[in-house]
Amino acid sequence: MPEPLVQINDLVKTYETPAGPLSVLQGIDMEIGRGEFIALVGPSGGGKSTFLNMLTGIDRPTSGMVVVDGVDVSTTSERKLTRWRARNIGIVFQFFQLLPTLTVLENVMMPMDFARVHDRQERSDKAMTLLERFDVADQADKTPDLLSGGQQQRVAIARALANDPVLLVGDEPTGNLDHMSAAVVFETFYELRDQGQTVVIVTHDREVVQDVPTVLRLSDGLVDSTSLEAAAKRQTREQQATRLADL
């Protein structure tokens, strides 16, 4: 297991509803290592999106602890979380969520603006580099509505990586794409993983995650233990293979 980036202890999230308390996460314990690529799968209402919200500090747990890169996001103030999120987390949404009145380049520059990093020229240069990396540089001056779904999602990934986050999360990042585009987006995630980026995605589409090294099943508010074991075995195999290769 690589050095853990994320540590989750006894994570519980319960919503109060007119019909009574609804427990969406029921005591999850897990660790995510640096450079890992994890896919969370499971049925609708299984708590996948809630889990991601806990991970990114968008929502707070009812109990338990979430520590990301040494920061306890479950107790940090909202103001600090905003700054922390700007520099440490990249989020990719299902519906891309690009700002429609800004150009593709400006969309990618925006997180750097908010994080107040780099000067204007550096932001622009870095945004262009990211767009080139994801093969959408030729669309830089267009507004998002002129791009295909796959292109928009690649721009969204570029935007999510603008501040070199330690953790990239995707909430159904291919849920609004056709298979071809979805495959391209996952290729991008694999490349990122290969470059050492930690990636966590949630999806209900098992087909697209068949090549993801670690696939966890989230059901009824708990991570399926068999999937955790399988993940551990798979990781061990990969580490052994790596050591053998090194020899």
Added chain:
Amino acid sequence: MFRSRWRKILRDVWARKSRSAMAATAIFVGVLGVVTLLSAGDLLTSQLKQDLREEDLPMQAVFVSAPGGADLDNAAYLDALGESPGVTRVEGRAVRPLAWKLPGDAEFDDGFILAAWEPFDEITIQPMRLSGEGRYPSTGQHEIAIERRMADKHGLGVGDQILLRTPGGDAGGDAWTITGLVFMPYPSFSAAAAAVPSDASMFATFEDAQALGGFVGFSTLYARYTDFPTAQEQSDSFFAAIAQETPYVAVYNYIDDPAESFFITQTAQITGMLSMLGIIAMVVAGLLVVNIVNSIVGEDKRQIGVMKSLGATRWDNFVIYAGIAITFGVIGTVPGVVIGSYLGALMAQAMDETLLTSIEGFSLSSSAILTGIVMGLAIPFLAAIVPVFLGTRVTILQAMTDVGISGDYGKSRWARAFNAVPLPTNTKQAVTNVMRKKGRLALTWLTLTLAAASFMGIFGMFVSINDKIGGLFDAFGYEIVVVPNERQDFEQVRGLILAGVPGVEAVDPGIGLAVELEDYVSPETDTSQLQMTGFDPAAGSMELDIVAGTAWADDPAREGIVLTRGVANALDKAPGDTVALVAQGQRAEIEVIGVASFAIDQGFMEWRTLARLVGSTNSQGEPAPTSMLIQLVNPDPTVEEVDDVIDELDEVLLSDGIAASHVNQIGVAEEIAQLITMFGSIFQIAAIVMAVIGAIGLLSTLSMSVFERLREIGIMRSIGAGSVTIASQFLTEGMLVGMSAWLVAVPLAYLIAGGLLASMEIEIEGVGFDPSALWIGLIGMIVITVLASLGPSLSAARKTVSEILRYQ
């Protein structure tokens, strides 16, 4: 960083072109109104303050009627009046009509000669000033000075000659040389109580003016006192002194505190009121901005969440969305200030003659510009604070999760009660939808209510004023009033006119002056002076609407007074009671013989009775009228036809050596109607602006409603709702808002009309609020709400199930 935010702000403003245009237009109209009206007011009052010097203004002005043919010792009269208690200075002035023309012109123009008893350089009360060129005229040299505006209008200068028509003189006119151009900042009034136009004012020495105008006496006496309270206290003793020490008859007077000149305060009051309307329009524009920003923030909820997820703080979002509001402000303010400044200057120039001043050249009001800029930027910003503050409070979770309408919706007591009402489902849905967004609804509703109330209040008030003023003129059975410069033998003049002027049906005697009525306080002047009209009840010159008593029905020569209803009510007098009048220092008790319905407080008497009371007699001591009331053969003449008769009348009288002032009653009625229409139009424009802003607000609210309920529309469509059903729901919503706003606006309209009447100090009997305004307001409201609802309704009706639900 700042540049990125501004890029988003500008792109968002551009992306929502129609809504941005609405907000910017509303701000533009508000700023335009504020700057135009404030500029005009500021320029006019500044000019008046600059022109009217406190130390030059009289504290009391008494308009007098001079006896005809008398040998007057004006110097002695002024000396005697100067001895009156508290008086520090008395000056005599004559303002008389004088026909003039340029050499070569065929016809004479109407003009006025203004002359002071004192030499030009010794005049201390309301002095004229040499306007750079020439000198004052000298006596006996056929020299005259003219007002600079008359010179400008006719291209005249020093050394030019004009022809003046003197009573009994050459019908072609005598040549007089212009020696100087004069600026006369103070208003002057003719014997017929009309303001003398500056561009027809000529000045001569008193002796020359007497020859030119065919008079010997003064038309106005000005007095200054040790202080203004003394002037108020000693006003009556000055009147008594005029009666005892001079042969003049005091016709009317006014007392005015030079430190708070009526002319300045009146102008400030009128323009201030107009400015208030401008500011209200601006505030209403702010309400629209609240609505639009609210809708933008609502629409952009998800974008706000995305930006927060990218690291934007609440402040970052606040700057962006408040920046959008400020951008609306900038877009509306810049043209509003530029055009408003220009229109304000034009408006000041257009109103200067009415408000008895003169604005020359193009001037800017820095205070109006500053106010416009501050309001244009501050109001949208302030209007945006709350919606932006609330809108940007949204968390990423709330922004990215659509939880729909809260689960307890429809469980309130109101909802349960309403559900029990047997209404069509579609109507019920419209009503409940209206109640969903109460904050936004309240703003739109408030805007519409204010607009409807202002429109109906203003409209109702002006319809009522027009109606009453029209009724007032209906009481006059004559078309022309002739006021000879000095009292003449009535029968002789009547004979002259009837014989020499075609189109004249009758010439009747008349007296118009003010007397003191004990226990009466004039609502307009706060004094006990009451305007009296003496006429011949046997003739048709007055057609009073007698509502109590018999007046002169049985005896046209009956002595007694007819009071207007307002005066009778104020004094609690009825026919058979007596009232005490003080005229020329003499007190007399007069029986009230009737009460008349008449718009303005007045008293009416048989003319001989009044003439004897006020001492208006001829050299034989017999009653002499101060004016002649002329009825024309044509029962419904135009202003121009009456003017033609006046020209012939003037010629006949001047040929016989009689100079006189004339009043074209039809012209006066038309001028008053135009004045009312002008002020009414300004108020109406302000009200209509508010109505338009209200309509835009409703349009914006309903558009937001369509946007927010896309899913609901899609679901309704998917279960069979047709376009008409969908459209009618939004139309019903708009109508509900509009009709409820109208209902509340009805009592408010009455209050606004009352408030405006009180602030304008309009005291006309029966003037209040014409209810027809309510129905016009209702029709207007229906039109506005239908128009404002139509766009969103059609937009909602056009949505297809697939395009709505595809991305939900």
